[in-house]
Each structure stands twice: as structure tokens, then as C-alpha cells.
Amino acid sequence: MTERYDCIVVGAGPAGAAAAFTLAKAGLDVVVFERGEYPGAKNMFGGILYSTVLNRLMPGFWADAPVERHVVKRRYSFVSNDSEAAFDIRLDAFNRPPFNNSFTTLRARFDRWFAAKAEEAGALVVTGAVVDDLIIKDGAVAGVRVRMEGGEVFADVVIIAEGANSLLAEKAGLKPKPDSANMSLGVKEIISLPKGVIDDRFGLEDAEGAAVEFFGEALGPGVPGGGFIYTNQESLSVGIACPISALKEKGIKPNGLIDGFKRHPAVSRLIRGGATEEYLAHIIPEGGYNAMPELVTGGALLAGDCAGFVNPSLYKEGSNLAMASGVMAAETVMEAKSRGDFSKKTLEGYVKRLEESFVLKDLRRYKDAPDVLRSTTGLFKDYPEAVMEMLTRHFTISEESKADAHKELKRILKGRVSLLRLAGDVLRLRKFVR
Amino acid sequence: MDKTPKPLTLSEKLFLVRFRVDSTSHLAVNQEACKACADRACLTICPTEVYRWDGAASAVTVSYEGCLECGTCRIACAKGALTWRNPSGGFGVCYRFG
Numbered sequence: 009m010t011e012r013y014d015c016i017v018v019g020a021g022p023a024g025a026a027a028a029f030t031l032a033k034a035g036l037d038v039v040v041f042e043r044g045e046y047p048g049a050k051n052m053f054g055g056i057l058y059s060t061v062l063n064r065l066m067p068g069f070w071a072d073a074p075v076e077r078h079v080v081k082r083r084y085s086f087v088s089n090d091s092e093a094a095f096d097i098r099l100d101a102f103n104r105p106p107f108n109n110s111f112t113t114l115r116a117r118f119d120r121w122f123a124a125k126a127e128e129a130g131a132l133v134v135t136g137a138v139v140d141d142l143i144i145k146d147g148a149v150a151g152v153r154v155r156m157e158g159g160e161v162f163a164d165v166v167i168i169a170e171g172a173n174s175l176l177a178e179k180a181g182l183k184p185k186p187d188s189a190n191m192s193l194g195v196k197e198i199i200s201l202p203k204g205v206i207d208d209r210f211g212l213e214d215a216e217g218a219a220v221e222f223f224g225e226a227l228g229p230g231v232p233g234g235g236f237i238y239t240n241q242e243s244l245s246v247g248i249a250c251p252i253s254a255l256k257e258k259g260i261k262p263n264g265l266i267d268g269f270k271r272h273p274a275v276s277r278l279i280r281g282g283a284t285e286e287y288l289a290h291i292i293p294e295g296g297y298n299a300m301p302e303l304v305t306g307g308a309l310l311a312g313d314c315a316g317f318v319n320p321s322l323y324k325e326g327s328n329l330a331m332a333s334g335v336m337a338a339e340t341v342m343e344a345k346s347r348g349d350f351s352k353k354t355l356e357g358y359v360k361r362l363e364e365s366f367v368l369k370d371l372r373r374y375k376d377a378p379d380v381l382r383s384t385t386g387l388f389k390d391y392p393e394a395v396m397e398m399l400t401r402h403f404t405i406s407e408e409s410k411a412d413a414h415k416e417l418k419r420i421l422k423g424r425v426s427l428l429r430l431a432g433d434v435l436r437l438r439k440f441v442r
Numbered sequence: 443m444d445k446t447p448k449p450l451t452l453s454e455k456l457f458l459v460r461f462r463v464d465s466t467s468h469l470a471v472n473q474e475a476c477k478a479c480a481d482r483a484c485l486t487i488c489p490t491e492v493y494r495w496d497g498a499a500s501a502v503t504v505s506y507e508g509c510l511e512c513g514t515c516r517i518a519c520a521k522g523a524l525t526w527r528n529p530s531g532g533f534g535v536c537y538r539f540g
Contacts, residue, residue, distance in 0.1 A: 043531055044532070048540050049536040050511055050535060053540075116539055173516070175526060187517075188518055193489065255514075261491070262488075286458055290510075291512050291514055
């Protein structure tokens with residue numbers, strides 16, 4: 009199949025589908041190659057789709073899309089090995105369209121729907137098609153080699169949205185193999201429970217959903233990373249994420265880690281009686297701005313996870329950035345086509361678009377977040393223990409005078425961490441949440 | 443009080459995942475490099491324990507059939523002993539939920 013398109017998109021995830029949808033709508037000839045049996049077959053995320061970009065592409069998409077619930081409740085839970093202190097928010101404004109653009113979602117269903125929308129708009133989506141190589145001509149990307157008979161396909165430009173395990177981009181020398189400190193492993197289970205049980209347990213009704221994030225010793229003493237539970241209609245997305253470098257250093261087995269998380273009393277209470285339906289794993293580029301590869305080369309652009317577009321701060325956004333980058337890659341391709349120039353210089357317009365959008369503004373704002381988390385080691389052991397001991401003391405009813413009790417609180421804190429270190433950590437952690 | 447059911451073993455979890463198993467492995471290891479490797483991170487870091495150490499043969503065995511294609515082993519291997527290739531189109535893990 010020696011064919012020629014305006015644009016080839018590698019990967020039918022959120023970035024690739026958003027790019028293909030945008031290009032097809034504008035009347036460009038676009039083909040998407042997806043290596044999975046269907047779009048979404050290889051894809052997993054925590055479980056919340058942030059949808060400001062999608063809602064711009066298809067206003068009111070949630071009426072049609074296979075989303076599970078909209079998130080009205082958020083709970084940030086700080087745990088030690090056996091205790092929990094949590095901050096709980098429920099906002100009624102999030103119960104009305106556009107539902108704060110936060111929907112719990114299962115990717116095997118959603119990605120298939122989104123790719124079908126790109127197809128309806130006129131894109132050709134080819135599944136079961138592995139792209140092994142880029143075809144380079146005169147120093148620029150001119151097409152791709154698909155693993156099939158006569159699989160050379162040519163285009164003016166290639167949008168590489170192959171995901172976090174970026175074999176194609178690395179093989180072509182467009183980016184180095186990511187460092188293990190900049191890549192996290194996410195492991196998740198889909199645990200089914202009747203809708204009524206989920207509603208009662210999390211205080212929800214109808215299509216309302218909850219997102220619970222666990223910090224502190226959620227993964228065990230001293231293990232960096234966090235855990236989460238998100239409510240789907242009739243299941244929970246239960247998972248953890250931890251830097252690969254930390255897993256390696258401590259010799260931790262990921263399956264043991266998620267089993268330990270599920271056994272934590274704060275977690276086991278929420279998932280009890282449920283049955284595991286699926287076990288999943290995926291890597292997450294969490295290196296942020298400083299770990300980003302070069303985003304364009306002659307004839308090609310990188311989008312989504314492959315480009316490292318994940319906000320590594322407390323706002324764990326990935327899919328929304330993926331879609332935004334897919335749309336901006338498409339717009340850049342359209343501009344290049346109108347100029348008839350697909351050189352690196354013209355495609356640099358993509359970087360400019362990203363710089364002016366929330367994608368790179370946020371990545372730059374939180375560029376220190378990965379380092380802050382790495383270096384604030386107390387966050388995953390000393391602080392949870394100190395906080396729980398102080399809370400226990402504070403809420404324990406006794407005949408000790410309040411003045412003595414408060415003195416004791418100070419003593420506990422000082423015994424655990426120096427005030428200087430605490431002040432420093434608090435200052436640095438602002439970079440993670442602010 | 444609530445009965446805590448026995449947690450699933452890893453093989454029980456893998457039984458729940460849908461795979462279309464390719465006829466050949468998409469993962470290749472350089473046994474010489476593995477033999478000389480001090481940490482063999484692959485043996486612990488894989489979420490489905492695809493890699494096992496066969497002491498008798500002094501070699502790493504690769505059960506690629508249960509690979510979730512996350513790529514963690516590739517990132518973790520500091521020796522460059524792992525060669526990764528995507529499975530044939532449509533093969534490998536096929537998540538039903540995602």
C-alpha cells in the first residue's frame with residue numbers, strides 16, 4: 009500500500025484521536041495507525057478524564073460519550089500505617105454541566121468512542137497496525153513503515169502520539185530513553201461493586217462520582233508515590249503510582265505494592281466485598297518540563313505522553329494535556345499545509361502554541377514539582393507518623409490540662425522533625441500544590 | 443464484621459486480563475549481560491513478573507505472554523540488555539476496561 013496522506017497519526021489515544029478529529033474536520037486527508045486490536049486496548053490511566061478540550065471539540069460530549077460518573081466529591085486523605093486524616097470537598101456547582109470537566113472513565117470504552125468520532129469526521133483509523141519506523145528523506149520525516157506487506161505510507165507530516173513507552177520516537181533518535189527517576193509506574197485494579205453500594209459508601213447518587221487520593225504512607229513507610237480510588241458506575245478504579253527509580257532502589261514488587269495498598273484500613277473499608285475484574289499497568293511520564301524532549305523535527309511532531317505532557321503536581325492531569333497537544337499539533341499541520349512548508353522552522357509554531365496554552369504554562373509552573381517530591385523524603389514516613397501522633401494526642405480525652413497537652417504536641421513534633429527542616433519542606437512543597 | 447476474602451494471587455489476576463498471545467516474544471534479553479548484571483531489576487520490577495531467574499540455566503526466562511506492555515522493565519534496565527518491540531498488530535494485552 010504505497011499511499012500518500014496529508015498527515016499520518018501514530019496512536020489512537022486521546023492525543024492522536026484529538027489530532028485526527030481536528031484535521032479531518034478541516035478536510036485534511038488523515039490516517040491513524042493504532043497497534044491495538046481496537047483503540048484503547050493498550051491504554052490505561054488513573055481513571056479521571058479532564059475534558060475542557062474535549063468539550064470544546066464536541067460541546068456536551070458527555071451525553072454521547074461512554075463516561076462513568078462526574079466528580080462532585082474529592083477527598084485528599086493523608087495516611088500513616090493505620091490512621092487517616094482527610095480533607096473532603098463536595099461542590100454542588102460540579103453537579104451541573106459542564107460537571108467541572110471531570111469524569112471517571114474507562115479507557116477501553118472511551119478511546120474507542122473518541123477514535124470513532126475521528127472516523128465520523130473523515131479520518132481513516134487502521135487498528136492492528138504497528139508502526140516500526142519513520143521514513144526519513146532529505147533529513148526530514150516523510151512517512152512511516154507499518155508492519156505489514158508493502159507498509160510504506162507517506163505524508164507531508166507525521167504526528168507521533170504513540171504513548172509513554174515511546175519506542176518509535178526513541179528508535180528514530182527524536183528523544184532519549186526516559187530516566188527511571190522521571191517515569192512512574194501506575195498499577196491499577198478495576199474492582200466491581202453494585203451501584204447502590206458505591207453510592208452509599210461514597211455518599212453519591214445517580215451519576216455523581218468521587219475521587220479519593222491517598223498520600224503519606226499509602227504505599228508503605230518511606231515509599232514515595234500515592235494511591236487513588238475513583239468511582240465508576242459499577243466499579244472502582246483502585247491504584248497506585250510510584251517512581252520507577254524508587255521501586256528499583258527498594259526492590260519493591262509492584263503487585264505486592266498494590267496488594268498492600270488495598271489492605272490499608274483506609275482503603276480496604278472502601279473496596280470490601282468487591283471483585284477484581286481487571287489488573288492493569290502503565291508508565292506515566294512525570295518528569296515535567298525539565299524532562300521534555302524536543303517537540304518537533306522536520307516533518308514530525310510529538311504529542312501526548314510521548315512528549316511528556318503530564319502535569320506532575322497535585323493536579324495529576326494527563327489526558328486533557330494530551331488532547332490539547334493533539335489539537336495544537338493538528339492546527340500547526342493545517343498552517344504548514346497552507347504554507348506548503350513542513351520544515352522544522354514552520355512546525356516550531358506548535359511549540360509556540362503550546363507555550364501560550366495551559367499545557368506548557370502549567371508544566372513550566374510546576375517544573376520543580378518532581379524534584380520537590382523526590383527530595384522531601386519525610387513526606388512518606390516521618391510526617392505521616394508525626395501528624396497522626398499529634399492528632400491522636402490532640403483528640404484524646406484526658407484529665408491532663410490543655411496547656412500541658414499543647415506543650416506535649418510541640419514536643420512530639422520536635423522529636424520527629426527539626427522545625428528548620430519542617431519550615432523548609434513546607435516552603436518547598438508549595439511548589440507542588442500552588 | 444466483614445469477612446476479608448483471600449487476596450488474588452498474581453496468576454489469578456492475570457487470568458482476568460484478556461490477551462491475544464503473539465506467536466513470538468516481543469521481548470528479548472541479552473543473557474550474557476543479564477548473567478553479569480548485579481541488580482537484575484527486571485526480576486522484581488515487572489508488575490506481572492514476566493522475568494524469572496533460572497538458577498540452573500543461569501539465565502533469565504521471559505514469559506512474554508503475560509506482559510501488560512507497560513515498558514517498566516525497559517526503563518529500569520540500566521544494562522541495555524532488554525530489546526523491546528511492540529507485539530504484532532492486534533496482539534498482546536487487550537484491556538476490556540482500561
